[in-house]
Amino acid sequence: MATIASLKQGQRGIIKEFSVDTVPLKLLEMGCLPGNEVALVQTAPFQDPMYLTVNGSHLAVRKETAAQIQIEIITEQTGSLERN
Amino acid sequence: MAKQFNVALIGNPNTGKTSVFNRLTGLNQQVGNYPGITVEKKQGICRLERGVKAHVLDLPGTYSLNASSLDENVVIELLLNKNDKDFPDVAVVVSDIENLKRNLLLFTQIKDLGIPTILVINMADRMKRKAITLDIKALEKSLETKIALISSRENEGFEELKDLIANYKNLSVTPCLNASSIAPEYFDRLRKTFPNQDLYKLWLVITQDVNFGKLDRNELKGVASFKTESISNLKRLQQKETIKRYQFINQVLKQTLIVDKASAKDFRSVLDRVLMHKFWGYVIFLGVLLLIFQAIFDWSSYPMDFIDSTFASLGEWAKNTLPAGDFTNLIAEGIIPGLGGIIIFIPQIAFLFFFISILEESGYMSRVVFLMDRVMRRFGLSGKSVVPLIAGTACAIPAIMATRNIENWKERLITILVTPFTTCSARLPVYLIIIALVIPEQRVLGIFSLQALTLMFMYLLGFGAAIISAWMLDKVLQIRSKTFFVIEMPNYKLPLFKNVGITVVEKTKSFVLGAGKIILAISIILWVLASYGPGDFNNAQAIIQQQNLETPISQNELETEIAAFKLEHSYIGHAGKFIEPAVKPLGYDWKIGIALISSFAAREVFVGTLATIYSVGNDDVETIKNRMAAETNVKTGKPLFNFASGVSLLLFYAFAMQCMSTLAVVKRETNSWKWPMWQLIIMTAIAYITALGAYQWFK
Numbered sequence: 174m175a176t177i178a179s180l181k182q183g184q185r186g187i188i189k190e191f192s193v194d195t196v197p198l199k200l201l202e203m204g205c206l207p208g209n210e211v212a213l214v215q216t217a218p219f220q221d222p223m224y225l226t227v228n229g230s231h232l233a234v235r236k237e238t239a240a241q242i243q244i245e246i247i248t249e250q251t252g253s254l255e256r257n
Numbered sequence: 258m259a260k261q262f263n264v265a266l267i268g269n270p271n272t273g274k275t276s277v278f279n280r281l282t283g284l285n286q287q288v289g290n291y292p293g294i295t296v297e298k299k300q301g302i303c304r305l306e307r308g309v310k311a312h313v314l315d316l317p318g319t320y321s322l323n324a325s326s327l328d329e330n331v332v333i334e335l336l337l338n339k340n341d342k343d344f345p346d347v348a349v350v351v352s353d354i355e356n357l358k359r360n361l362l363l364f365t366q367i368k369d370l371g372i373p374t375i376l377v378i379n380m381a382d383r384m385k386r387k388a389i390t391l392d393i394k395a396l397e398k399s400l401e402t403k404i405a406l407i408s409s410r411e412n413e414g415f416e417e418l419k420d421l422i423a424n425y426k427n428l429s430v431t432p433c434l435n436a437s438s439i440a441p442e443y444f445d446r447l448r449k450t451f452p453n454q455d456l457y458k459l460w461l462v463i464t465q466d467v468n469f470g471k472l473d474r475n476e477l478k479g480v481a482s483f484k485t486e487s488i489s490n491l492k493r494l495q496q497k498e499t500i501k502r503y504q505f506i507n508q509v510l511k512q513t514l515i516v517d518k519a520s521a522k523d524f525r526s527v528l529d530r531v532l533m534h535k536f537w538g539y540v541i542f543l544g545v546l547l548l549i550f551q552a553i554f555d556w557s558s559y560p561m562d563f564i565d566s567t568f569a570s571l572g573e574w575a576k577n578t579l580p581a582g583d584f585t586n587l588i589a590e591g592i593i594p595g596l597g598g599i600i601i602f603i604p605q606i607a608f609l610f611f612f613i614s615i616l617e618e619s620g621y622m623s624r625v626v627f628l629m630d631r632v633m634r635r636f637g638l639s640g641k642s643v644v645p646l647i648a649g650t651a652c653a654i655p656a657i658m659a660t661r662n663i664e665n666w667k668e669r670l671i672t673i674l675v676t677p678f679t680t681c682s683a684r685l686p687v688y689l690i691i692i693a694l695v696i697p698e699q700r701v702l703g704i705f706s707l708q709a710l711t712l713m714f715m716y717l718l719g720f721g722a723a724i725i726s727a728w729m730l731d732k733v734l735q736i737r738s739k740t741f742f743v744i745e746m747p748n749y750k751l752p753l754f755k756n757v758g759i760t761v762v763e764k765t766k767s768f769v770l771g772a773g774k775i776i777l778a779i780s781i782i783l784w785v786l787a788s789y790g791p792g793d794f795n796n797a798q799a800i801i802q803q804q805n806l807e808t809p810i811s812q813n814e815l816e817t818e819i820a821a822f823k824l825e826h827s828y829i830g831h832a833g834k835f836i837e838p839a840v841k842p843l844g845y846d847w848k849i850g851i852a853l854i855s856s857f858a859a860r861e862v863f864v865g866t867l868a869t870i871y872s873v874g875n876d877d878v879e880t881i882k883n884r885m886a887a888e889t890n891v892k893t894g895k896p897l898f899n900f901a902s903g904v905s906l907l908l909f910y911a912f913a914m915q916c917m918s919t920l921a922v923v924k925r926e927t928n929s930w931k932w933p934m935w936q937l938i939i940m941t942a943i944a945y946i947t948a949l950g951a952y953q954w955f956k
Contacts, residue, residue, distance in 0.1 A: 193492045197664070197741045201499045202321045204359055214526070218535050222630050222640070224746060228503075230359050231525075231746040233627045238741055 175246050177225065177239035180213040186244035187211075188227070195241045204228030211244060263343055264303065264311045264422055267332060267367060268351035269360050270318035271620070271747035273379045275299075276409035276756055277351050278315040281419075288763055296331050297658075300343075305423045314343050320359070322366045322461060323495060326661050333465065336370055337458060347425035348374045349418075354384055354391070355748060357514065361400075361506045362499070365433040368402065369457045373428035375403050375421050382408040388517035396513040401429040410753060434505055436460055439498045464491055525748050532624050542625055546647075549612045550716065553650075553685070555709070557604035561689075564604075565882075568597030587784060595780025598686075598865030599773040605682050607765050609651040614760040616647075618752035626744055636724050637731025639663050639742060642672040646723060649679035650716070652768070653919045657926055664743070667736040673926055674936060675727045677919055678912070680719040683861040687910050688715050690864055694886055695903030718911050722943075779855055779862050783829065787870055790827035797823045829870070843909065843945070844902030844952040846890065856915045863910070901955035905948040913944035 180186060188207050196205075204227050205211070211227040221236040266281075268274040278286070282301030299315040316335065317328035324330040335341055336348075348367050352360030357378065368374045384391070397404050403421045407414030436457040437444040447459055532538055572593040579585040616622045622644060630640025641663045649656035656676050663669040680688075692708050699707045793800060801819045810818075824830055832854075833847030840850040852866040871884040888897040898906075914920070920933040927933070 193496050194489055197325075197743065198323055198492065198495055198499065199320060199325060199741075199743050201496055202323070202359075202362060203743065203745065204503075206500055206503055215529060215533055217533070217628055217631055219631055222627055222742065224529075224533070224627060228358060230356060231748075233623075233630075233742075233744050233746055235630070235742045238743070 174243050177211060177213070177223065177234075177242045177244055178220075178236050180211075180223075180244070180246065182213055182215060184246060185210055185212040186246045189243045189245060191242045196238065200232075200234065200238070200242075203232050204230040205242065210247075211242075261310045261312050262346040262425075264313045265335065265343070265345035265348050266313060266315045266351060267348055267363065268318060268377075269320055269353075269356065269363060269745075271745060272318075272351045272353040272356070272360060273409050274318060274351040275315065276753055277349075277377060277379065277407070277418075278313065279755055279759055280409055280412065280415055281313055284759070288767070296328050303419065303422070305419050309423060311422055312343075314345070319363065321363055321499075324465060325664070328661055330465075333461065336367065336372065337462065345372060347422060347428070348372045349377055349422065350374055351377045351379055353380045354378055354389055355380065355387060357391075358503075358506055358510060361510075362502055364400070364402075365502050365505065368400075368430070369432040369434060369436065370461075371430050371432070371455060373425045373430055375405060375418070375425070375428065376400065377405045377407055377418060379407055379409055381406045381414065382411050390515045390517075392513040396509065399509040399513070400433065401431050403428060410751075432457065434498075434502055439501060440494050443494070464495055528749055529624070529746075532621065533627060538624070538628050542628060545616070545621075549609070549650075550713065552608045552612065553605050553682075557608050558689075560604040561601055564597065564601045568593060568600070571597075583788075586788065587781070590788075591781050591784030592777070594868040595777045595784075595865050598780065598861065598868065599769055599777065601686060601864075602682060602861060603765055603769065605685060606651060606768050607761050609682060610761045610764040611757060613648055613651065614757045615752045618750060618756060620747040620749045623744055623746050627746070630742065636727040637668065637671045637734075638675075638724075638727050639665060639668040639672070641742075641744070642668065642727075645672050645676050646679055646720065649676045649681060649723075651764075652681050652683070653677045653679070653916065654922050655764070657919065657922050660926070664741050667731075667734060670736070670927065670932070671727050671730045671734070673923055674730060674932060675723040677914055677916070677936065677940065678719050678723040678726065680716045680911070681860070681916075683859060683916070684715075684719075684910050686861060687863045688712060688907060690882055690885065691898065691903050691906050693882055694898045695900050715907060715911060722912060775859050775862070779859075780865050783851075783855065783866055783870065786829040786832070787824060787827050790823070790830065792826070794823055794826040797826065824870070842952070843948045844899075844905045844956065846897060848888075849897075849902075849906070853909070856910075856913075857917065859918065860910060860915045901952050904955055905952035908951050909944045909948040911944070912940055912947060914940035 175186065177186070177188075188205060188209050188211055190207055206228065209228045211225055213223060214226055214231070215224040216222070217224075222233045223236060223239050224231070224233045225239075226232075266274055266278055278299065278301065281303040285303075286299060286301030288297060288299050296317060301313050301315075303311045303313045305311055314335075316332045319329040319332050322333050322336070324333050335343060336345075338344060350360070350364040350367055352364065361376075364374065364376055378391070383389075391406075393404050393406060405414055405418035405421055407418055437448075439460075444456055444460070447456060451459055532541060572589045575593060576585065576589040579588065616625075625643050626640040628640070629643045633640055633642050642660070645656040645659045648659050653676050656679070657673050660669050660672045660676070663672060689712070692711050696708050696711050701707055701710060797819050801815065801822055805815065805818075825834075829851055830847070833851045836850045836854065837847040840847075840853060845853065848867065848870050851870060852863045855866045856863045867885060871888070885898055886896065889895065890897045914937045920937060923933040923936060924930055
């Protein structure tokens with residue numbers, strides 16, 4: 174299953190789901206909600222932390238947190254959803 | 258004149274809330290602490306029309322009413338407590354146009370508490386550039402509120418905002434979200450158990466237990482016992498509440514906010530690509546650090562030299578003009594050098610806070626956190642530890658308070674424990690004066706001054722000690738805590754001169770008044786202890802004359818000898834002699850020993866102490882440096898401050914935990930005496946051992 178951690182720079186995805194026990198409420202408050210589009214802007218060396226835009230917010234999370242959020246990756250060419 | 262009413266400024270971090278506060282209150286503000294905790298409390302008076310005054314409170318920035326830190330907790334504690342004297346008659350929620358969606362989450366929560374709420378949309382000057390159009394009237398209608406569109410940069414929209422504040426009684430208090438819709442069955446039970454309470458308030462009080470356990474719930478006694486839901490279930494409900502609120506907000510904004518993404522010029526992504534580059538990002542950060550240090554070491558030395566010599570001549574002037582006597586001596590030898598020891602810090606502190614506030618205001622600090630997180634994690638720290646470690650070069654106290662936004666307790670504790678190793682501004686005068694005395698004025702490779710390089714090395718030593726001890730603590734401490742790390746990357750902003758200026762003035766003022774009081778008090782005490790003494794002290798003249806009966810010496814020499822004898826037999830002399838055996842192996846005499854001991858109150862006392870001790874019984878009023886250079890070792894006849902003892906002193910000050918205020922803050926932030934005590938013992942032991950080793954090696 175694809176997660177935010179598997180995004181490549183410039184790629185986008187739609188947030189599917191995550192568990193309340195592993196993902197802090199603060200992320201939700203900053204716009205990381207199921208159904209929202211998330212894009213990877215940039216990463217620091219070793220792909221960690223990750224700089225994302227989601228729901229109009231710009232935020233950075235560590236890779237371990239990003240790996241907790243499942244997404245569907247959007248392929249750029251067709252704009253259609255593709256399951257990874 | 259109407260009764261003064263309370264206004265609370267609330268908002269997400271990085272929305273320009275502080276600029277709004279500064280515009281509303283001008284310099285009519287005061288900064289203090291909330292009782293019992295070290296959260297900064299900023300309040301001021303805003304003058305409205307017809308002589309009405311509003312008391313404005315600038316609450317800490319928060320993303321929601323679900324507090325996860327001490328700062329955020331202040332906001333919710335105030336909003337839930339109607340009896341608090343600061344309880345707002347009207348809440349002003351500050352948002353910025355680019356993050357309106359996220360900002361509205363907090364707005365809906367506050368409005369749902371039944372407090373009249375005004376929405377301020379800041380940074381209106383950016384709307385055109387970002388191709389954003391907003392239907393204010395429609396938004397006011399859907400949110401049932403009044404909106405002030407302002408620009409704190411252009412100083413626009415504040416008259417309208419003041420009008421809205423003055424007429425707060427006309428605001429609607431209808432909630433945005435029906436609390437029951439979050440979980441109808443659960444809220445039904447709540448309503449039945451507490452029929453007279455506001456449901457949303459109850460819900461907040463119950464759920465704060467999930468995030469933070471410290472809410473004062475006197476007002477709603479018995480609610481906490483309503484624990485029919487598991488914590489994980491409550492969390493799920495909180496998640497549901499957040500989603501419901503966003504649904505409402507999305508619906509509202511769909512009809513009112515249009516962002517033309519195609520024509521938006523994105524300055525941010527260009528800057529991000531450069532400043533957060535995997536290689537150049539770090540080079541730029543290093544350059545920024547170098548610039549800051551250059552300013553602190555080099556540029557501030559000019560005003561500092563001026564202050565030093567001004568106080569020296571002021572002391573001389575006092576001595577010569579005032580009538581001779583104990584009181585004049587107290588002023589010329591105790592108070593004036595003591596005051597000089599405070600004032601001399603101002604240029605450096607001002608420079609440091611100037612740069613730190615520019616880094617924070619511009620949005621660059623978040624990029625540094627991002628760049629450094631991975632590196633810092635290796636040492637058991639967080640990217641967010643970079644801010645305290647940089648702020649620690651000003652003062653460990655605000656630095657330790659700045660650790661609050663580190664979510665992981667272990668990373669936060671380690672940051673708190675190692676921050677006092679960074680070279681704070683109080684160490685700087687000690688370093689400066691000792692380096693000037695013992696490091697020759699040479700140039701390396703023709704450009705770099707050896708003294709400046711030594712100073713740079715002392716800073717690196719401080720950072721190195723912090724990093725290495727963090728790494729060791731990470732291995733030693735057995736604390737398991739959930740890690741999560743979220744940080745907003747705010748848009749870049751040109752810092753507002755007014756905000757930077759106010760920060761610099763406020764921080765400098767609180768340093769001068771806070772630390773200054775201690776330094777001045779200690780200077781006076783030291784002067785008294787050095788000017789009076791038991792037994793032989795009072796017969797100094799007779800004893801010295803007796804000693805010199807056979808080989809008569811000049812009047813001048815006689816006076817010098819009497820003065821030296823008096824100092825040695827004063828109260829402070831006795832105390833110094835008592836501790837001399839402990840400091841002798843480090844290369845210090847009893848006078849330095851006294852300065853060392855008094856430094857445990859605050860390091861910056863060192864220079865002032867030596868200034869006071871050396872000026873007692875010394876009629877030639879000179880600068881502190883010249884007096885220290887003239888001191889000789891009684892046994893060897895060589896200068897007391899030589900290379901070996903100088904290096905030993907530098908190392909001692911680099912490592913020792915000599916600051917009572919820091920210990921007190923660590924106690925407050927860790928809520929236990931255990932950590933500050935360990936800090937004191939271990940840091941001082943490291944200091945003693947390295948200083949001993951260095952002196953014995955170089956001797």
